[in-house]
Amino acid sequence: MDYTKVLPLLHTAIEHKATDIHLVVDRPPIYRIHGVLIKSDLPPLKSEDIRNLISNMMTTTQYKTFLETQDADLSYIGVKDFNFRVNAHVEKGRPAANIRILPTIIPTAQELGIPAIIEKLARKRKGFIIISGSAGSGKTTTMNYMVDLINKERPFKIVMIEDPIEYVHESKKSLIIQREVGTNTQSFASALKHALRQDPDVVVIGEIRDAESISMALTAAETGHLVLTTMHAPDTAESINRILDVYPPGKQNQIRTQLAENLIGIIGQVLIPLQEKEGRVLATEILIPTLSIRNIIRRGALLEIRGQMVTGEEEMYTMEQCLTGMIKNGIITRDYAKEFTKFPNYL
DSSP states (O other): OOTTOHHHHHHHHHHTTOSEEEEEBTSOOEEEETTEEEEOSSOOBOHHHHHHHHHHHSOHHHHHHHHHHSEEEEEEEEETTEEEEEEEEEETTEEEEEEEEEESSOOOHHHHTOOHHHHHHHTOSSEEEEEEESTTSSHHHHHHHHHHHHHHHOOOEEEEEESSOOSOOOOSSSEEEEEEBTTTBSOHHHHHHHHTTSOOSEEEESOOOSHHHHHHHHHHHHTTOEEEEEEEOSSHHHHHHHHHHTSOHHHHHHHHHHHHHHEEEEEEEEEEEOSSSSSEEEEEEEEOOOHHHHHHHHHTOGGGHHHHHHTOGGGOBOHHHHHHHHHHTTSSOHHHHHHTOSOGGGO
């Protein structure tokens, strides 16, 4: 393969149904397919091959930044029906990269395996919604499915702040503004500050990472907006812990109060290999703040949340309840389920 050209590499990965391409010197391109790393049969990469590939996906400014900082995140558009999220970096003094492959056509709820409660949350008018999970668990896909649902159904203004932009949305019933951190705005916090002056109905934050962006997201929900975001956290209750841990002890009471008043749902998710065929299935857990859970959040007694979720009130359920149902229906194996749960004894 001619490594001076990007498109053949991308087309080959798409043909193999890869979700990621890993580029490392002295190794052939490595694909992630159904969650597993698989070495391609292409020639090993040299340093100049990777430099050529990443420079051809970057603007002159982006490549200059990469050379200065040795890190770069960007989006690349070059193949019909697909976008690409690129992370370029340096390892052992040599260039390397990861390319995430993102279909531009958002699958249906049935194709994604999204439960009805997620659509119900997307139809709320205001409040704070978190989608949590590990890297590669489909958080961004779920978030963009919810945005697409709103876009199809409601005459809202949706402001999206992302790093980088992964799905490009065409305005339908809604008016969608997409801003990329580093390209269209300096930071999540800066973009959030200005977003609230742009008359939005919905604010979408690619990921909340620091105290300033979390505080602004909560303020946006508090002032009557619907706020969607993602977070790296192993489960729904831990998402609340992660938010609180960002703040010093003296500020946590205020944040607990804001969360208790404005949180309307946390969606936890993982992708698990299927039992009898290739592919993965979405497993979820849902936390809906009932009056009891809001009081638990205010008190900071977060270990009590799981007990409330098990009751199934307000369409809530735990990951273990979801996985148990999948095991009974022959969708996944018990062994795989144990790998993806913190509480295997509850299966």
